[in-house]
Amino acid sequence: MDFKLSKQHLLQQKLYRDFAEAEIRPIAQEMDETETFSMDLLGKLHKYGLMGIPFSRAYGGSGGDYLGFSLCMEEVSKIDGATGLTMSVHSLACSCIDNFGTEEQKQRFLRPLVDGSKTGCFGLTEPNAGSDAAGQQSKAVLYHDKYTINGTKIFTTNSGFADTFVMFAMTDKSKGIRGISAFLVEKGAPGLAVGPNIRRMGVRASSNCEVSYENVEVPASNRLGKEGDGFKIAMKALDGGRIGIAAQAVGLAQGALNEAVKYAKERKQFGKRISSFQSSQFKIADLQTRIDAARLMTHRAAAARDNGENYSSHAAMAKLFASRMANDVCRECVQLMGGYGYCREYPVERALRDAKITEIYEGTSEVMQMVIAGAMKVF
């Protein structure tokens, strides 16, 4: 067993770190304040291959792997959780096509998403169907080689600027989750409408809107997989997505702790630097230990996926642990920094707000517990 990153992964990590420091740090706070994702930044993420990391070079992707993707998610999220989210959801959409698309669909839809030309989004959640995906009310009806889609999706990240919408709708309500199918809808399709940005507590720079489909017609060739494969397609993508969210949580926590440590070494109280107090040292040591534990779990899940092993439970445990850890660590970092930690001038306040969502999206902590207990055959 070797816990070292390969040289190639170290080189990627350097790229992600350099990129995040130079391109994201200077604009992260402003993006959060204005609740707007920079299209210039999106262009650069595409340009340098950060939006196509684990996808095959045969389709124009970067040819990396999920360990590399998780390194990227960590480095980017150290600086800005919203940028991590934007990348994660794009990747979620790509992986649906990568896993289940036909050759023709991969050429038509996956290639532009991973070669840097287009951005994707993923619409599963509905106003009345969150963790209970079978509660979907969106419907797709087939007539003469065309599906007509009707329904409303909520919290569709990236939808404000996405070109390709991977969305899920019932093709046979009587079959429950086995009646869900997946579709590829392109921006500008008549009847497709993206609402205003939903105002949120954290990851405020990311685009997150309600998307409505009103008699949107797509050719049958835009259906991913077979009719009824939708739930399987979504779950497989989310299994992989969780590795990215775990890495995002690790990044948020590490970014916050780095700031808090820097502050503790400078801040003087009672005539001493607060880093010289043992109470601070013990707290910092505990926080770093927990971050590292989460990082190891994340890397294990990523490596299992890259090695073609069953990673579902590893990914769920990594996300469950890392997202809780990130909330605890960011909260403690604000505490270490006192009043200044609570101020928007310091990025730790933003990290704490951003961390909360990692316990909710791409499967809540409770869904992670269901996945883990299920894998343990505890029924």
Add this chain to the structure above:
Amino acid sequence: MKIVVCIKQVPDTSEVKLDSKTGRLMREGVPSIINPDDKSGIEAALRIKEETGGSVAVVSMGPPQADFALREALAMGCDEAYLITAKEFAGSDTFATAKILAGALGKIGFDLIITGRQAIDGDTAQVGPQIAENLNIPQVSYVEDIEVNGCALTVKRQFEDRYHILEVKTPCLLTALSELAPPRYMHVRGTVEAYEKEVQTLGFEDLAGTFDPSCIGLAGSPTSVYKSFGKKPKGAGEMHKNLSADEAVSLIISKMAERHII
């Protein structure tokens, strides 16, 4: 055009400290980077390749760890990489380094050589010009802009109080300022492909006959480091208020005399 860029892996001096007792650089835990001027040279070479075709090779002399800097250059888009490394080369000063690099460059072949102006861990600015002298080719240092016109280059050279616009025929050597071309990031695909390519190693035997062996390594180096020291931080200045012009002038004169400035 075959462009060869010489790069050096250096400690990131923004994070390096000097040991106050020994005067040596404390390199432990300090990240290594491609010297910034050299990285600008890589970018300039890649832009020339994109505009006019050809290839870009990158060369570094250093310990085996310098492989990582070469991989970064490959990930930015360079086509080939060469690592010049041998125990015989250890301890070489700029004179000896230029001899070895000139020998290697002769073997590799080139139309244009780009080096950085100087490395941030030594600031000598000597290696590039000495390579050109060893190879007996024209050189232009402190280059801020390059334009390719067939087999000639129009080059903007920074000077103390002006610029010189020079035309130079290839083969030649240019030393790049970091202002020449802000470097691009690696591409993720490049990082994957960088480790699928081979970094070719040239050792002492490979370069035999390209230089006089008595002129290289520690023994062949005419310079040796006598002492290194960090700059002392400047003390706080003195403030004198409410002086008349005449009083101020005489105070300044007396202070300057005190410090033997006048």
